[in-house]
Amino acid sequence: MAKKKIIPQSKLKKVNPSGKQDQSFFEQVYEIVRQIPSGRVTSYGAIAACLGTKLSARMVGWALNGTDKINPTVPAHRVVNRVGLLSGKFHFKPPGKMERLLKGEGVLVKDDTVVGFSEKFWDPGSNVLM
DNA sequence: ACCATGACTAGAA
DNA sequence: CTTCTAGCCATGG
Numbered sequence A: 001m002a003k004k005k006i007i008p009q010s011k012l013k014k015v016n017p018s019g020k021q022d023q024s025f026f027e028q029v030y031e032i033v034r035q036i037p038s039g040r041v042t043s044y045g046a047i048a049a050c051l052g053t054k055l056s057a058r059m060v061g062w063a064l065n066g067t068d069k070i071n072p073t074v075p076a077h078r079v080v081n082r083v084g085l086l087s088g089k090f091h092f093k094p095p096g097k098m099e100r101l102l103k104g105e106g107v108l109v110k111d112d113t114v115v116g117f118s119e120k121f122w123d124p125g126s127n128v129l130m
Numbered sequence B: 001a002c003c004a005t006g007a008c009t010a011g012a013a
Numbered sequence C: 001c002t003t004c005t006a007g008c009c010a011t012g013g
Helices: A009-013 A025-034 A044-051 A053-066 A097-104
Strands: none
Touching: A025 A044, A025 A053, A044 A053
């Protein structure tokens, strides 16, 4: 019995008897983040809003806390706060990897903040085509 | 059930 | 402009 599990994937089995939300809050966040196209970024609030709980943007960030160890890889580096600040850069294995990944996708990062955030912003519920 | 924490956000001073 | 307060929901002790 694991004493510490960052990602409660085990709890993913805790489905609702009502048959509504089969997946936990985390997995929903993971799927949204994985839908973020390269070179695009989004905010925690946008993801939370897409899930229906826009007021729980904190949970989104918290869910991404273990995206580094789950599989498949989740581009958490494309998720920033509402102002485009890489608030979670320190949560990456090597701090700065987040910024490096963004630059690798064509997203310029200045002072830990995404340049042209409004232009590169991608709405998770707007359109998956892009 | 209660309290504390958290990669947030919006509003007020 | 900066700084603080309050609300928010989910998880863990």
